[in-house]
Amino acid sequence: MRPFEPLLPAEEPRRAEAAASLPILTVAEVTQLVKGALRAAPRLRDVWVEGEVGQVSISAAGHCYFTLKDEKAQIKCVIFRDDRLMMPFEARTGLRLVAQGNIDIFDAQGVYQLYVRTLQPSGFGDLALRFEALKAKLQAEGLFDPARKRKLPAYPQTIGVVTSLQGAALHDIRRVLARRWPMARVIVSACQVQGAPAAPTIVAALRRVARWTDDETGRATDVVILARGGGSLEDLWPFNEESVVRAVAAHPCPIVVGVGHETDVTLAEFAADIRAATPSVAAELVVPARSDEQARVEGYASRLHGATSRALSDRRSVLNNEKRALEANHPKAQLAAERERIGVLLDRAARVIARRLEIDRAMTERAGEQLPALAATRIGIARAELNRQSASLSALGPYATLERGYSIVRGPDGTVLRDARNVKSGDSVSVRLHRGELDAWVESVRDSRS
């Protein structure tokens, strides 16, 4: 029995899930979905469409809007200003045209449009078919294989240029090369670039370049430019001729092809080692920029100077060490060293002696410290005894007697006179008193018995 089984709450999340999986999209989201699907379709990325031009209008910004139509349908077409200005051909109402471009959505208006890159008059359709057929064939042969592409030399000395001597292309190439890399030598191999008869002249010009070598060095050209200015697909057609495409692919030098404007594509370009959008770009691609190389040389130069001054300062310190070692071997230095050694020895000796003296002094002092205890009294006693002895000595001495009034008389021979008979009248005698002495003459001698 489950009376309180919560059936309802269990259902609610299910409903929420249902709501979540039921997508409600914004207009923009739908547009994005359609756009994504369109862009993902490879057939629509590059289409050739033939039809009759309907309404044409040019916007203030310079973009061209028109419709292409046949009996059953029509397509809106856009040519952006920059592309339009480059096109040799204009869309005009009533013309039958072949437009090439890609299909995309214009979000703001919710329409799909053909974004036109090239425009050709009708009848060109045959050319377009030939183009596609030849492209497929050569591609299958591997002529356009990326693995075949050769690297361009970094610093070409001689550049072959295959183009018309009169075209703008040659002028553009010359201008770019003179600015970027004026140390190059340019060798022009002239050909025609316009119309059906041009193809064999292009092939011949390419071969001429391949056959050329410098008389002195025997060097061939380092790189070749094949170029032509802009034009209609028919104008550019020689560059789609099989013979030209094969000559490009087979050329012994790396080859850059710059034909037409940015949007023009020719088969010769597919066969080239590098495809350049225009002749000027081709020239830019084959040479380095002088300013870059100047900076590189400056960089090396500063590294050269830095490394050298480092090497020298290393050397200088090594040299200083060697100089020091050398000076150490000089006789004077040896003497000085000897003197120093002796000095050191003397020092050591002096220190030893000083230490010994110090020890001795310390011992003496220690002995001295013990002395008074033993001897002071004894010395004192001795000194008192000595004083007493000398006092009695002076009391007993002759000079003390003189103090009392006695005198000492010495005869001429210096002997102390004790008997008057030992001198005679006229003898000189000396008399020692308590203070001073008297020199005297004997006047007469009297015998004590007399």
Add this chain to the structure above:
Amino acid sequence: MDKIDAERQRIAALPFDKALSEFRQVVEKLEAGNLPLEDSIALFEQGVLFQRRCEKMLSEAELRFQRLVESAGGKVRALDLSVGEGDEPPA
């Protein structure tokens, strides 16, 4: 002396890429160090020659513009080309 002069002449005739790559090698050798003093100085002097060669080429070069002509024998030669020279139909 002769050897130094010969080296001087060799460098003065080098194409840009050769001069530049030898210049780089000299710099790298010097930077690696551990060279006897004489070698360091010789490398420095050589480096200066490379530097001068490169700078001279960069500053003084003038584009040489020629066109190929084919003589009767089929020999291809390059002749100086002046601006605006007319197109010639190929032989």
